[in-house]
Amino acid sequence: MAARYDRAITVFSPDGHLFQVEYAxxxxxxxxxxxxxxxxxxxxxxxxxxxxxxxxxxRTVRKICALDDHVCMAFAGxxxxxxxxxxxxxxxxxxxxxxxxxxxxxxxxxxHIATLKQRYTQSNGRRPFxxxxxxxxxxxxxxxxxxxxxxxxxxxxxxxxxxxRSAKTVxxxxxxxxxEESIATDNESIKLxxxxxxxxxxxGGKNIELAVIRRNQSLKLLESKEIETLVTEIEKEKEEEAExxxxxxxx
Amino acid sequence: MNSILTACSxxxxxxxxxxxxxxxxxxxxxxxxxxxxxxxxxxxxxxYIASQTVKxxxxxxxxxxxxxxxxxxxxxxxxxxxxxxxxxxxxxxxERISVAAASKLLANMVYQYKGMGLSMGTMVxxxxxxxxxLYYVDSEGNRVCGDLFAVGSGSMYAYGIVDSGLKQxxxxxxxxxxxxxxxxxxxxxxxxxxxGQVNLYHVHSEGWNRVSQSDVLMLHQQYQAEKA
Numbered sequence: 001m002a003a004r005y006d007r008a009i010t011v012f013s014p015d016g017h018l019f020q021v022e023y024a025x026x027x028x029x030x031x032x033x034x035x036x037x038x039x040x041x042x043x044x045x046x047x048x049x050x051x052x053x054x055x056x057x058x059r060t061v062r063k064i065c066a067l068d069d070h071v072c073m074a075f076a077g078x079x080x081x082x083x084x085x086x087x088x089x090x091x092x093x094x095x096x097x098x099x100x101x102x103x104x105x106x107x108x109x110x111x112h113i114a115t116l117k118q119r120y121t122q123s124n125g126r127r128p129f130x131x132x133x134x135x136x137x138x139x140x141x142x143x144x145x146x147x148x149x150x151x152x153x154x155x156x157x158x159x160x161x162x163x164x165r166s167a168k169t170v171x172x173x174x175x176x177x178x179x180e181e182s183i184a185t186d187n188e189s190i191k192l193x194x195x196x197x198x199x200x201x202x203x204g205g206k207n208i209e210l211a212v213i214r215r216n217q218s219l220k221l222l223e224s225k226e227i228e229t230l231v232t233e234i235e236k237e238k239e240e241e242a243e244x245x246x247x248x249x250x251x
Numbered sequence: 252m253n254s255i256l257t258a259c260s261x262x263x264x265x266x267x268x269x270x271x272x273x274x275x276x277x278x279x280x281x282x283x284x285x286x287x288x289x290x291x292x293x294x295x296x297x298x299y300i301a302s303q304t305v306k307x308x309x310x311x312x313x314x315x316x317x318x319x320x321x322x323x324x325x326x327x328x329x330x331x332x333x334x335x336x337x338x339x340x341x342x343x344x345x346e347r348i349s350v351a352a353a354s355k356l357l358a359n360m361v362y363q364y365k366g367m368g369l370s371m372g373t374m375v376x377x378x379x380x381x382x383x384x385l386y387y388v389d390s391e392g393n394r395v396c397g398d399l400f401a402v403g404s405g406s407m408y409a410y411g412i413v414d415s416g417l418k419q420x421x422x423x424x425x426x427x428x429x430x431x432x433x434x435x436x437x438x439x440x441x442x443x444x445x446x447g448q449v450n451l452y453h454v455h456s457e458g459w460n461r462v463s464q465s466d467v468l469m470l471h472q473q474y475q476a477e478k479a
Contacts, residue, residue, distance in 0.1 A: 099359065100352040108344065 005125025020128055021121055024151035027130035031076035033164040035196045036134035038146040039189030042214050043136035045074045046193040048201045049209045064211040066219045068093040071106055071137030076164030078130035089113050106137040106145035110155045118153025132163040138215050166200040173199050194230055205231035274444030276405030276435055277307055277318040279374045281383045281398045282427045285455040286376045288316055289431035291439055292447035303447035312337055314458040315353055315377040320402040321370035333357045350377040350384025358394040365392050372402045378456050405438030405445040412437050428462050436470045
């Protein structure tokens, strides 16, 4: 119990760093990639699925979790830490419904998670959570939202973001390719997420897990068949682009 | 109001056989253009009129009102605490608190003291993004949403007037104010423990405003003249 400990683990270094928090961020960088995209009428979360051992049941490895009907999150980092955070967030979503008679806004639950994470950077005998989270959903008024939290307890809103291994590459891809047209329809937004993940994921559709929330609908996990179809569509588009370029060059 | 409670109680806690009279009349009702809140202003200690000028409407914030029935200290204390809580909510969430949430906060606060002798029967009235809101909250733990409430010893007389007046649909603001005023007046006419002045408030989309404060005796003369 934290009450018994009288020594803090996360303390300042002489040059103003909280090393435990920074080490936690390193742990996040080792986790599998997750990408989040905020479309117009849809929010998309995609994660890199680590290959499961032969005897392991696939269903138990889920990195995208619903926090409530209209909010869900994906994480990168220590899975065990994530389980605790997700559990607390789920309870808070329901407590909020009880005391305020309204579903949480995405910002509220993000703030709650971030406050929780910050508390663990300033408590006796505890270490920070080793996860970054991407929280997506729709508010009551129908606005789509995407937030990212990190082990220090800060949170920011994003139009599109990536966390985990190779997050930088994916983020650069998104910076180049997130345009008004690329999120014009739901399908386009989903394809953008897949394209972003394909940059860093090894062998295509099999290693991608995708979930979407549409306005006034709950979280939907895409089946591997759907993902395969979209991946083939993307590859066809790429080929067509390459063909066009070749023709331009030759004429 | 407080003294009437000590005079009536047996002294021991949960065994009270006597109903608290809550010598007062307060009412609130929703209509097309918001919520009308009307209260009297008399405080009694047994048969002694302690005050004719009590403020029984508590201004929680510019768009929320609470009424006072039961223990004056209990009502004003908890509603001021509610005001603090509502303000913190507003700052944290960058939007006004809903009437449902505000009344829930109050109900949960007093529920922790259930059985310990709090006496509070209040109506939380306001306007939020879902429109006009009216909740009745008391120290027993009741929290009820409704379109019309009257609380206190004069409530039955007030109900009679408002129920018949609300039959005509779509009241204008003036008609609704007049209805509220008349209902309190009639209650003060028949109930010995209600009197003084009628304080009338109107809650609309921009917040609340105090419509009028009318002395009951003046109203009596006015209504008598109208009859003639």
